[in-house]
Amino acid sequence: MRVSMDIELKDIPGQLLLALRPVSEFKGNLISVVHHHEKRTPRGTIPVNVVFETKPDNLNSIISSLEDSDIGIARIDEKRYFEHGAVILIGHIVHTDIQDTIDTIDNTGYAEVVDLNLSMPKIKKPSSASLKIDAVSKEHLASAIELLKEIAKKKDLLVIEPIKSELGAV
Amino acid sequence: MKTIRLSIIGFGAVGQGVAKVILDKQVYLEKIGIDFKVVAIADSRTAVIDEDGVDLAAVISRKKTEGTVGSEKLTGLEIIETIDHELVVETTPTNIVTGGAGLGNMFMAFKHGRDLVTSNKGPLAMKYGELIAAAEASGSKFLFEATVGGAMPVLNLARDVLAGNKITNVEGIFNGTCNYILTRMMEEHAPYEQMLAEAQELGYAETDPTYDVEGIDTACKLVILANCVFGMNATHEDVTVTGITKITPEALMLAQNDGYVIKLIGEVNDSRINVAPKLVPIDHPLAVGGSLNVASMQTDLSGPITVTGRGAGSIETASAILSDMISIYRD
Ligand SMILES: NC(=O)c1ccc[n+]([C@@H]2O[C@H](COP(=O)([O-])OP(=O)(O)OC[C@H]3O[C@@H](n4cnc5c(N)ncnc54)[C@H](OP(=O)(O)O)[C@@H]3O)[C@@H](O)[C@H]2O)c1
Numbered sequence: 001m002r003v004s005m006d007i008e009l010k011d012i013p014g015q016l017l018l019a020l021r022p023v024s025e026f027k028g029n030l031i032s033v034v035h036h037h038e039k040r041t042p043r044g045t046i047p048v049n050v051v052f053e054t055k056p057d058n059l060n061s062i063i064s065s066l067e068d069s070d071i072g073i074a075r076i077d078e079k080r081y082f083e084h085g086a087v088i089l090i091g092h093i094v095h096t097d098i099q100d101t102i103d104t105i106d107n108t109g110y111a112e113v114v115d116l117n118l119s120m121p122k123i124k125k126p127s128s129a130s131l132k133i134d135a136v137s138k139e140h141l142a143s144a145i146e147l148l149k150e151i152a153k154k155k156d157l158l159v160i161e162p163i164k165s166e167l168g169a170v
Numbered sequence: 171m172k173t174i175r176l177s178i179i180g181f182g183a184v185g186q187g188v189a190k191v192i193l194d195k196q197v198y199l200e201k202i203g204i205d206f207k208v209v210a211i212a213d214s215r216t217a218v219i220d221e222d223g224v225d226l227a228a229v230i231s232r233k234k235t236e237g238t239v240g241s242e243k244l245t246g247l248e249i250i251e252t253i254d255h256e257l258v259v260e261t262t263p264t265n266i267v268t269g270g271a272g273l274g275n276m277f278m279a280f281k282h283g284r285d286l287v288t289s290n291k292g293p294l295a296m297k298y299g300e301l302i303a304a305a306e307a308s309g310s311k312f313l314f315e316a317t318v319g320g321a322m323p324v325l326n327l328a329r330d331v332l333a334g335n336k337i338t339n340v341e342g343i344f345n346g347t348c349n350y351i352l353t354r355m356m357e358e359h360a361p362y363e364q365m366l367a368e369a370q371e372l373g374y375a376e377t378d379p380t381y382d383v384e385g386i387d388t389a390c391k392l393v394i395l396a397n398c399v400f401g402m403n404a405t406h407e408d409v410t411v412t413g414i415t416k417i418t419p420e421a422l423m424l425a426q427n428d429g430y431v432i433k434l435i436g437e438v439n440d441s442r443i444n445v446a447p448k449l450v451p452i453d454h455p456l457a458v459g460g461s462l463n464v465a466s467m468q469t470d471l472s473g474p475i476t477v478t479g480r481g482a483g484s485i486e487t488a489s490a491i492l493s494d495m496i497s498i499y500r501d
Pocket of ligand 1: 179180181182183184185212213214215245246247261262263264265271289290291292316317320481482483484487
């Protein structure tokens with residue numbers, strides 16, 4: 001996931017380094033640092049905006065580590081779902097418990113089914129569905145689709161996924 | 171002028187196409203200094219042999235009216251073994267279970283040091299490594315552009331034109347029959363069975379369509395690609411395959427509403443060889459309609475390169491064979 005964080009640094013040397021250390025310590029990937037020297041706060045601190053990628057599990061550790069170093073966090077904005085994907089399912093979708101299929105994706109914590117369109121032509125004939133999946137990153141989208149394919153295999157459903165270059169995995 | 175004596179083994183749609191393009195391109199071939207002299211032709215039952223060059227127009231017309239190429243009883247294999255010539259054009263039917271007549275023909279050609287150009291996928295999808303080794307051992311030239319995309323250049327593009335690039339992924343549509351059926355299902359909102367029947371009526375699909383619609387034909391082409399371009403030693407058993415028979419018109423509609431078309435996509439990279447129906451964005455270069463084929467290669471230096479063209483047809487496939495023939499003998 002990608003996190004945008006506004007922090008406040010005391011105007012003494014070494015503060016920025018102190019603030020960025022937890023990000024790398026917990027294997028986060030720093031994307032940008034914007035120093036607002038000109039916008040000193042009434043408290044005399046300097047506002048800095050930091051954007052980084054991290055595993056969702058590590059965000060809390062990063063936050064507490066910052067708090068331990070006495071760095072003020074003014075705002076955290078986590079944009080969780082960055083990637084959007086679509087898949088089509090064909091087969092006995094409802095009979096094989098569509099809710100369970102969706103729950104399995106939603107329970108991953110990194111992807112979510114955000115839209116479902118179902119088309120059932122005739123009783124006993126296979127139906128078709130389009131699923132929209134949002135995920136934290138391209139890799140997570142790809143694993144959500146892999147997971148969906150595993151479930152579909154057990155339920156004898158056909159999964160039609162986007163071409164590889166569309167999934168950006170090339 | 172360099173004279174190349176050749177045999178055409180298999181005289182159906184493609185074999186006859188080869189005879190026609192050799193006739194049609196006489197002037198051009200003369201200009202580049204190559205005289206392709208056909209000294210023998212075989213179909214499944216008969217043969218015609220003439221050291222001074224077979225009269226191609228006469229054989230084409232005889233095949234049409236009498237169903238045979240000649241009155242000699244020599245088999246294709248015997249021609250390759252006993253008649254003196256430089257090049258075998260192998261266009262017998264594809265068989266991926268036994269390799270068909272083609273497999274023996276190819277080994278025989280290499281045993282006698284003859285060069286070989288073919289459109290026959292079966293032997294290559296079964297025994298690629300052994301065939302290449304046999305050709306190398308005897309110093310025979312061995313080209314098979316027509317096996318992968320008909321007129322659409324894929325193998326030669328990867329090997330010659332894109333030389334120096336590392337190709338990391340190939341994705342594409344390699345079966346015109348499937349593309350035709352899926353395109354028509356979407357246009358007419360019609361079920362698979364109905365559009366298969368239409369394709370059969372128009373001659374786009376065989377009476378037994380299994381080989382095409384179950385993705386086996388695409389799988390064989392991918393195996394050849396994987397071996398030739400990615401240096402693998404795969405057979406068609408290494409390919410995971412899903413065909414198009416379960417696709418519904420509703421699925422095509424839902425996909426369309428989301429901005430996609432559904433195509434039978436073949437994919438090769440270092441980690442897998444896969445055939446499956448996939449979602450292709452409507453504005454993507456792979457979203458070609460009708461019975462067209464298309465291939466997109468990811469390269470390290472040039473980025474994506476996409477080619478599209480006719481994947482089958484008598485003259486189209488013969489054009490790929492002619493191009494291989496010329497590239498062997500042009501200085
Ligand atoms: N058609 C295309 O658009 C296309 C495209 C790409 C690749 N290919 C491949 O090219 C090859 C030829 O295709 P095609 O469409 O021309 O097939 P085709 O029309 O069925 O012709 C096959 C020819 O091979 C002959 N034959 C069969 N067994 C033989 C044997 N043991 N010895 C000598 N000749 C034999 C047949 O003889 P009879 O005439 O006596 O039956 C026929 O003339 C196949 O491997 C196919 O997969 C075709």
